[in-house]
Amino acid sequence: MFELNRGLNRHQGLERTGRELVRDIETFVAGTIAASAPSSTPASLIERAWALADYTDWLHWGPSGMPLTGEQIALHAEAAITILRTAGWNPTYPAGRGIRDALTHAQNTDTEHRFSGDTRMALDWIFELLIRALTGAPRAHYSDWDQHPARTVEEVFGLLAAAATFARTYGDPAPAA
Numbered sequence: 001m002f003e004l005n006r007g008l009n010r011h012q013g014l015e016r017t018g019r020e021l022v023r024d025i026e027t028f029v030a031g032t033i034a035a036s037a038p039s040s041t042p043a044s045l046i047e048r049a050w051a052l053a054d055y056t057d058w059l060h061w062g063p064s065g066m067p068l069t070g071e072q073i074a075l076h077a078e079a080a081i082t083i084l085r086t087a088g089w090n091p092t093y094p095a096g097r098g099i100r101d102a103l104t105h106a107q108n109t110d111t112e113h114r115f116s117g118d119t120r121m122a123l124d125w126i127f128e129l130l131i132r133a134l135t136g137a138p139r140a141h142y143s144d145w146d147q148h149p150a151r152t153v154e155e156v157f158g159l160l161a162a163a164a165t166f167a168r169t170y171g172d173p174a175p176a177a
Contacts, residue, residue: 045130045133045134045162046130046162046165046166046169048133049126049129049130049132049133049162049166050129050166050169050170051133052129052132052133053125053129056170058121058122058125059073059122059125059126059167059170059171059172060171060172062116062117062118062119062121062122063117063118063121064116064117064118066116066118067172068118068119068122068171068172069171069172069173069174069175070167070168070169070170070171070172070173070174071167071168071171071173071174072114072115072119072171072174073119073122073123073126073163073164073167073171074163074164074165074167074168074171075114075115075164076103076106076107076114076115076119076120076123077123077126077160077161077163077164077167078160078161078164079102079106079110079115080099080102080103080105080106080160081102081157081160081161083102083105083106084097084099084102084156084157084160085157087102089153089156089157091146091147091151091156092147098143098146098147098156099127099142099143099146099156099159099160100142100143100146103120103123104120107119107120122167122171123163123167124142126163126166126167127140127141127142127145127159127163128140128141128142129166130159130162130163130166131145131159142159145159
């Protein structure tokens with residue numbers, strides 16, 4: 001979260017450092033509140049996003065050649081939600097608490113080896129489809145969407161929850177144990 005000496009290392013005034021602390025606290029609280037509310041993803045959004053997909057091999061096979069399941073992909077998105085709930089959402093580069101950062105952190109700390117570049121790439125595609133379905137845009141990248149000044153923490157958690165639902169709906173089922 002906020003580093004007390006951040007402002008001092010950059011020779012910033014105490015007033016600017018105080019504003020950054022307030023912003024960090026506000027985004028942390030907003031993320032905690034948004035994450036605790038039950039997410040409801042309209043089925044129509046998921047269906048509209050799926051209808052935009054003209055190529056879907058990425059949902060079944062990762063770039064490494066390994067097979068993917070919808071559950072693996074969904075769990076990666078949900079791990080990112082947990083990380084952002086804990087750290088607080090702040091997608092600015094210095095803060096490093098956006099969707100991209102949370103996905104990377106989840107991948108790097110996954111002790112069960114469920115998450116990889118494969119699950120992350122599948123989420124990239126899912127995010128694009130969902131954002132396109134929401135906005136009508138012909139192309140979209142989640143990192144730019146995440147960092148847009150008008151973005152709210154509720155929208156960010158909504159996108160991650162919708163991605164998990166999408167993955168479970170259209171991804172391959174987990175193999176029988």
